[in-house]
Amino acid sequence: MTKAPGSHQPDRAAAYDMVVVSNRLPVDYEEGEGGETRWKSSPGGLVTALEPVMRAADGAWVGWAGVADREFEPFENDGIEIIPVPLSAQELEDYYEGFSNDTLWPLYHDVIAPPSFHREWWDAYVRVNRRFAEAAARAAAEGAVVWVQDYQLQLVPRMLREQRPDLVIGFFNHIPFPAYGIYSQLPWRRQVIDGLLGADVIGFQRAADAGNFGRAVRRLFGYTTRGSIIEVPDGLGGVRRVVARHFPISIDAAGFEELARRPEIQARAREIRESLGNPRTVMLGVDRLDYTKGIRHRMKAFGELLRDGRIAIEDATLVQVASPSRERVETYRQLRDEIELTVGRLNGDHSTLGHQAIAYLHHGYPREEMVALYLAADIMLVTALRDGMNLVAKEYVACRFDLDGVLLLSEFTGASDELRQAVLVNPHDIEGLKDAIVEAIEMPPRERARRMRSLRKRVIENDVANWSATFLETLTGTGTIAAGIPEGLDQELGEVADAERLLIALDFDGTLAPLVDRPEDARATDRARAAMEQLAALPDTRVAIVSGRALESLGEVAAPHDGMLLSGSHGVELQLDAGVVTIDLRDAELAALSRLTDLVEQVAAEAPGAWVEHKPAGVALHTRRLTPNAGVALQQSARERVVEAIPGITVRSGKSVIEFAVRSSDKGESLIRLRQHVGASSVIYLGDDVTDEDAFAVLEGTDVGVKVGSGKSLAAHRVRSPAEVAELLERLVELRSAARRGPSRWT
Structure with a gap:
């Protein structure tokens, strides 16, 4: 309980x-x-x-x-x-x-x-x-x-x-x-x-x-x-x-096999066959009582096989489990009546005192009983007229660790895309369905084992855990991010460390520095700072910090080492070797910036804990101190009011921040300018935010992109946190130092 x-x-x-x-x-x-x-x-x-x-x-x-x-x-x-x-x-x-x-x-x-x-x-x-x-x-x-x-x-x-x-x-x-x-x-x-x-x-x-x-x-x-x-x-x-x-869904294959291997369930499977009169062939259908499942088609085919003498009543029994479904819907009530009439007619026409043609069970069973039924069945009939997947087919396969049994599977199920070693059928073709049932009954043991081995390999390798992991990896870019540097990333670091001229560009907040409530308190980890200084001192190697912060703020919190390059305000401001380069705003942009500042400050004043960061070409509304729901609501309000009041404004959403700019620029443009400025032959870029995706998008050739933390990303690699960023930089110092002993070739 x-x-x-x-x-x-x-x-x-x-x-x-x-x-x-x-x-x-x-x-x-x-x-x-x-x-x-x-x-x-x-x-x-x-x-x-x-x-x-x-x-x-x-x-x-x-x-x-x-x-x-x-x-x-x-x-x-x-x-x-x-x-x-x-x-x-x-x-x-x-x-x-x-x-x-x-x-x-x-x-x-x-x-x-x-x-x-x-x-x-x-x-x-x-x-x-x-x-x-x-x-x-x-x-x-x-x-x-x-x-x-x-x-x-x-x-x-x-x-x-x-x-x-x-x-x-x-x-x-x-x-x-x-x-x-x-x-x-x-x-x-x-x-x-x-x-x-x-x-x-x-x-x-x-x-x-x-x-x-x-x-x-x-x-x-x-x-x-x-x-x-x-x-x-x-x-x-x-x-x-x-x-x-x-993303084809699957089942807990290991769980079903574990049940099937239990002695008490195997004993129950033998009891089921005995209760059916130990026929030569037990066929099984397991479905919700639904018109899409093709129950009527399989019964029609089975009845005609009995009528024509291709199957003897003493040799074969069909067990049909039809669990109740949507019985308040009229279509489903009619279907139940029709199927039960068919069962009664076929049993009346063909059953003997010792052998029943169809054992019809209109109720659900616990998983243990279903596994016993799967083990008792020689043939699994899945004749759906249309089915997204049909997990019953996969459950049957998972249970047959003995490599026996035949899966007869409708080609109109999603499962047929994967389980190609089943006997595939078109359930609308009653003659073809009858032939397939006879083929399954007469299939030699070696052929049954060959097919089942292949089917089981597919189901076990692509189980339900793999399905959810694959979907979530596509959705978020990762499932669970392990600590340390992934093997594939370490290999690429070794390759890029040998580049003729290497640019290492990093976001600051959330990448070099852990996120904090007060942006002015953010600092890069000691290990990361030390590694960056060592990298900046190496021949043919440049280090840049690329941030959405205003350049003045970035300089204060990052305290960059001599020779490091800085990009602030999403590329509006650059601190290069010759000094600071800022994009000049036109008169119309200056007027829009003034109006923008007033609007966002009005919004921030409505929520204690929100604050506004001023930048050369825009403003950022920070909501980190608010509750998640309050922060999202405030950002949405700001977005609506600003977009309505100032046409053509650029809007960016980040972690607990929404930014507005009167001049469009992004980290991708900034990274291109930095690459051109230093003449880099290869680039490594690390970032954690949505705004870093613009930088990942402009990487090319042998460049390496690393996403820090979870979330969808164009980056080919990811690490868990700023601690792993420091470890990655230390590893890069080691690799780059070995590759670049000798005079600099940087001009």
């Missing part, structure tokens, strides 16, 4: 670095004796994949508790903060059973059943998505990662980005995404696409789904797409790059 709401009341100001948002929470509500509220973990594949990441990142999970018309306080469950979102019974009917499952589900599954379009359902969908977005926005720390799950919440990414532009937002669609000719039927097609494009990374099960999404974006919005990159206007004259690609 987990903690009940009320047993742990989190600080309402608490905010989390990792937030998962899904329709359902990873816990189920139980009402104990005396009305006591209890929660039971309901681990699925998604929970298994994300639990370790969320514990390590101080994570929170936002979702519905599974009980209508009830509100629950946030509580902790097994190291994860649980934040329930309430739904009324009417919202459950309109948003979930209606729009999600009677509009989107059939539409996204190629209109196997006709979708229904009702405006009141759409209104409920918008309202509930906004509630989820608001809950996530309250829970997320500044710069947090928010990962939104599945088709019920497709509007949340855009809503989150509007409320919290500082967040890193991911979305994963667990079901297919249809071709445009089908998707275009949706009356709210633009709104849904726009909602998804609020994310930084949009994940799909199959490459074809990602392709369908990209085509829909081009048709509806005309945005430029290059491969998996979509260029989305940011509203400020620039573009935001959204990644839309496939």
Whole structure:
């Protein structure tokens, strides 16, 4: 039993670095004796994949508790903060059973059943998505990662980005995404696409789904797409790059195999076969009772094989587990009636006193019983007409450590892209399906083992932990950043250390110096300062500090060694060998700067703890001393007021800071000027902030880019913190010293 709401009341100001948002929470509500509220973990594949990441990142999970018309306080469950979102019974009917499952589900599954379009359902969908977005926005720390799950919440990414532009937002669609000719039927097609494009990374099960999404974006919005990159206007004259690609989901393969190896579960598998009369072949279907799963097609094929005498009733039994699903939706009630009539007819026509044609089980089973069923089955039938992935196929493979069993798999599942050694079928082709079943029954043991070995290798190597790690690495640039210098980076340092003329350029705050509440207190670590001085003294080696700080401020906190170069105010000011070079402002720019300064100072005055930093071509509003939510709100207010009042202003967001400039310049332009000034043949650039991405973007050839900390980045390498930066600089001193003994060739 987990903690009940009320047993742990989190600080309402608490905010989390990792937030998962899904329709359902990873816990189920139980009402104990005396009305006591209890929660039971309901681990699925998604929970298994994300639990370790969320514990390590101080994570929170936002979702519905599974009980209508009830509100629950946030509580902790097994190291994860649980934040329930309430739904009324009417919202459950309109948003979930209606729009999600009677509009989107059939539409996204190629209109196997006709979708229904009702405006009141759409209104409920918008309202509930906004509630989820608001809950996530309250829970997320500044710069947090928010990962939104599945088709019920497709509007949340855009809503989150509007409320919290500082967040890193991911979305994963667990079901297919249809071709445009089908998707275009949706009356709210633009709104849904726009909602998804609020994310930084949009994940799909199959490459074809990602392709369908990209085509829909081009048709509806005309945005430029290059491969998996979509260029989305940011509203400020620039573009935001959204990644839309496939990340095929998987299972906890090791967990399933561990269960399958237990003696008691193997004994249960033998009991199951005995209870079925020990037929020569046990075929198994495991599905939610859903019209997309092709249950009727496999029963039709199996019935015709019995009718035609290609399979004898004494030799084969079909076990069909059909767990209840959406039984309040009329389409699903009709499907259940139809399947149960088919089961009754086939059993009546073909069963004998000792052998049943179909063992039909309309209820779910615990995982242990499912593993026993997988071990008992000679053939696994997965005949879905359309399926995003189908994890049952992978579960069956993971359990067959004995290298026996045959997977018969629909080519219309996402799993068929990976599990190519299965017997692949088109479930609409009943004759082909019948032939495939006979092929599976008659397959020699050696061939079964060969295929299963290949299938297991694929499932084990690409398990659910690998799926989540791959998605999060694409979203944030990293999973968990290890201490020290990565091996690949160390190798590249060795190569670049031999450059004829080397420029080492570094951001200051968060890179050389740990972030502090008072910018004037920032100082580079002693180890980093010592290493920089040693590098600056080496032949053919120059060191530059590239910062968003004004040059005067940078000089005070960095206390640069003789010979070091400085770039301040994002390249507006440069301190080169001949002195300080500052970009002169025109009269119109000076007037805009005066107006800008007044506006931002007015905004800062509204929030005690905020302060304004003045720069030659702009100002920066710092919000580090505010709570994350208050800081984001203040930055958003400043952005709106400034952009409306001063057209053409340049806006940059960083860590707890938003900067405005009347003259466009960035760290990329600054790095180009520094390279040209010193004639560098190779460059190493280190930075931790969004503004450093402009510098990473201009690196070329043998240059090396290193991102400090987490966050999306163009840099090829990353390290954890300023401590690792100091270690990297010390390593570079060692490598460069060995490579550059002798007279300088720098002119």
